[in-house]
Amino acid sequence: MFIILSRTKQYLRKNGFYYKKEYMRPLMTPDNIYIFKFGRKQLDNRLIIRYSHKWTGRQRINEIDLRLHKQKHPRVFRTEAELLEYLQTHLMDHEARVHSETDQQGKEEVSNGASK
Structure with missing residues (x-):
């Protein structure tokens, strides 16, 4: 069974x-x-886990990464504990900031297109 990052x-x-x-x-x-x-609307976040197997x-x-x-x-x-600590403190703020920037850019493009 593959249970990395449960x-x-x-x-x-x-x-x-x-x-x-x-x-x-x-x-x-x-x-x-x-x-x-992973992501909410798009899968634009990425984790790359490099792992190996012990002799057991x-x-x-x-x-x-x-x-x-x-x-x-x-x-x-x-x-994984370090990763979870970072995600709990930064992920929600980062998601809100990125999606607010894309929403503002989308509104600017619509207003620019409508004025032409």
Whole structure:
């Protein structure tokens, strides 16, 4: 059973976010990659989890990269607890700011188009 980021998934569901999971196994590296896209209206946020397996078969997260709304430089976390702490403090503010900016741009485009 694949249970990486179970607490993060619960947090996102509780706050009204949708998500999509993808699994990737690169040929050249021993790490596995789990891509997790999420968002409210569009899946424009992305988590990239690089993990490997211990000799006992348990999964070990090596790195978690978070890109909110197509950021160029990701935030890097070592554990899911650090990620959850960051999401709880920043995600709602970031969502509100990004969607208010896109709503304002949409209104400006409509008003510019109507005046022509």
